[in-house]
Amino acid sequence: MIQELIIILIAASITNNFVLTYFLGICPFIGVSNKIDSAVGLGMATTFVMTMAAAVTWIIYHRILVPFNLVFLQYVAFIIVIASLVQFVEMFIRKTAPALYRTLGIFLPLITTNCAILGLTLFMVLRKYSFPEAIVFGLGAGIGFTLALVIMAGIREELRFADIPEPLKGTGITLLIAGMLALAFMGFGGIISGQ
Amino acid sequence: MTKDFIRGLWKENPVFVQVLGMCPTLAVTTKALFGLSMGLATTFVVVSSSVVISVIRKCVPEQVRIPMFTVVIATFVTVADYMLKANFFEISKALGPYIPLIVVNCVILGRAEAFASKHNVMRSFLDALGMGVGFTCALVVLGAVREILGGGTLFGYRVMWEGFTSWIIMILPAGAFITLGLLVGAFNMADKRMKEK
Numbered sequence: 531m532i533q534e535l536i537i538i539l540i541a542a543s544i545t546n547n548f549v550l551t552y553f554l555g556i557c558p559f560i561g562v563s564n565k566i567d568s569a570v571g572l573g574m575a576t577t578f579v580m581t582m583a584a585a586v587t588w589i590i591y592h593r594i595l596v597p598f599n600l601v602f603l604q605y606v607a608f609i610i611v612i613a614s615l616v617q618f619v620e621m622f623i624r625k626t627a628p629a630l631y632r633t634l635g636i637f638l639p640l641i642t643t644n645c646a647i648l649g650l651t652l653f654m655v656l657r658k659y660s661f662p663e664a665i666v667f668g669l670g671a672g673i674g675f676t677l678a679l680v681i682m683a684g685i686r687e688e689l690r691f692a693d694i695p696e697p698l699k700g701t702g703i704t705l706l707i708a709g710m711l712a713l714a715f716m717g718f719g720g721i722i723s724g725q
Numbered sequence: 726m727t728k729d730f731i732r733g734l735w736k737e738n739p740v741f742v743q744v745l746g747m748c749p750t751l752a753v754t755t756k757a758l759f760g761l762s763m764g765l766a767t768t769f770v771v772v773s774s775s776v777v778i779s780v781i782r783k784c785v786p787e788q789v790r791i792p793m794f795t796v797v798i799a800t801f802v803t804v805a806d807y808m809l810k811a812n813f814f815e816i817s818k819a820l821g822p823y824i825p826l827i828v829v830n831c832v833i834l835g836r837a838e839a840f841a842s843k844h845n846v847m848r849s850f851l852d853a854l855g856m857g858v859g860f861t862c863a864l865v866v867l868g869a870v871r872e873i874l875g876g877g878t879l880f881g882y883r884v885m886w887e888g889f890t891s892w893i894i895m896i897l898p899a900g901a902f903i904t905l906g907l908l909v910g911a912f913n914m915a916d917k918r919m920k921e922k
Contacts, residue, residue, distance in 0.1 A: 551898050556747035557831055602807070605825050606799040613792055642791075645748045645829040652822040697913035698906070701744050705906030712899035 535666045538659075542670030545719055548646050549678040550712040552653075555646030559679060560704050569683035570676070572640070577672025579619060579641050580650055583612050584668030587651040588661055608651045616642045646675055681711060729848050733855030739832045740863035740905075741912040746832040749823050750864060751901040757880050760868025762816045764861025766809065766824060768854070770801045771833045775841040775853035777801075782842045794837040795828070802827045832860060870904055871895045 548554045558572060587608050595601050620638045624631045641647065650671050654664045685707055694703050739745045749767065754760040774797050785793050806824045809817040817824065827833065836856055841849040869879055875895030877885035894900045 553748045553751040553898065553901070554826075556751065557745070560744060560747065602803060605803050605806075605828055606796060609795050609799050609828055610792070613795060645826050648829050649748070649822060649826055652825055656822060695910070697917065698910040702906045702910040702913065705902050705909060709899045709902030709906060712897070712902055713894075716897070716899065 535662060538663055538666050539670040539673075540721065542667050543674035543677065544715070545721055547674040547678055547715055548649070548671050549675055550708065550715045552649060554649040555644050555675050558640060558644055559682060559708070560701060564683065564686055566680060566683045566687060569679040573672070573676025573679045575619075575638055576641055576644060576646070576675055577669065579612075579616055580647055580672040580675075581665060581668040582619070583615055583647050583651060584654055584664045585661075586615060587611050588654060588659075588664040591651075591655055592661075604655070608648060612647050612651070613642045646671065678711065682707065685711075726848070726851060729851040730855040733852065733857070733859040734862070735859070735916075737856075738859045738863060738912075739835075739856055740860060740867075741909055743832075743835070744909075745835055746830040746860065748826060749830060750860075750867065751898070751905060752823050753820055754864055754868035754871055754901060755875065755896050756872045757865055757868035759816070759819060760864035761861065762809070762813070763820060763823065764857070764864040766805045767827055767830060767832070767860055768857025769805050770798060770827050770830075771836055771857045771860075772850060772853045773801045773804075774798045774833060775836055775849045776846055778837045778841040779844065779846045779849035785842075790842065791834075791838070794834060794842075798833050798837070799828045832856060867901075867905060867908060870908070871900060875900065 542548070546552065549556065549559050555576070558576075590607055590611060591604065595604055595607060600607075616638060620631075623638070650668055654667060659667055682704075686704070689703065689707075698706070733739065737743060740747075740750055746767070749763050753763045774794070777797050778794055781793075781797075802825060805827070806817070809820075809824060836849075836853055840852045844852070873879055873884060874892045876891050877883060877889045892900070895904065
């Protein structure tokens with residue numbers, strides 16, 4: 531049991547990294563990865579929402595949608611859950627930890643449109659994870675997202691002084707670097723057999 | 726009127742200029758056919774949701790508009806998903822969770838928020854159609870490049886010579902990023918040339 535959970539955690543965060551293998555969460559990956567500080571902030575907030583979303587949508591899917599034969603409503607239900615979860619997390623952090631809110635504040639609403647979160651819930655249903663597995667999967671995916679975002683931000687900070695060809699500035703070079711990162715992450719592929 | 730339509734094709738192309746909707750763009754374009762299917766599904770969703778949002782724009786309160794838009798979009802995505810499953814099961818299986826992920830495609834919410842919620846039905850329809858077609862074109866180009874170099878075929882037909890060594894990297898995630906990065910560069914170059922003329 532524990533071993534399986536660890537495999538899911540490593541698979542979700544490194545070998546099948548959400549950003550670099552499934553292309554989920556590319557928008558913030560390209561948009562927000564300018565500074566390491568904001569990358570860490572966004573990564574942490576996203577990890578939190580992902581773990582919560584995995585837990586809540588698991589309960590809704592397996593305890594409400596499946597027993598009442600409402601599976602066709604899953605996309606609508608999931609997106610509402612995620613949107614309200616983000617809203618709730620935002621209010622909660624603002625009330626209890628104003629300092630943290632000031633750091634994360636602007637990133638929080640962005641998380642709703644982060645496809646990594648809806649993607650996470652869909653993969654969770656597709657792979658028929660149990661409840662603890664779903665939570666670990668959410669956590670791993672969040673860690674993987676943070677990792678990719680921070681590495682990217684680090685590279686882009688260095689890149690400011692590089693001599694980049696005019697047409698590739700901005701998006702172009704970011705995508706090329708992401709490609710190289712994806713290549714590098716392929717090297718981890720052998721860690722888990724049968725994935 | 727035609728301006729609304731043409732804008733999405735080049736000047737505000739959702740993929741190359743606005744860099745929106747990256748996740749389906751990169752994920753499904755291992756083959757040109759998948760790119761085309763994803764493009765058409767997205768076009769369907771963006772056109773229908775823009776029309777509906779434009780119709781209801783006056784009775785939606787400002788504060789709850791984003792959740793409202795999202796629910797409208799999610800509904801049409803469900804329709805598209807079930808249509809694909811019923812008629813093109815193979816394609817639906819290959820695209821997997823990326824069809825439901827159209828819900829969070831920023832192109833669609835972007836059009837709803839930036840255009841359909843402020844303009845009349847006809848203009849919203851044309852604008853959404855232009856964006857959808859521009860998105861589809863970008864996906865087909867990306868898919869075609871990756872399919873030709875990664876497998877030597879285009880839409881399943883062999884186009885490269887015998888003994889052509891497939892570039893496996895093109896089918897892998899890394900190839901998607903690199904191809905799109907270079908395409909964005911090429912697009913910017915072409916755009917600059919055209920402006921100078």
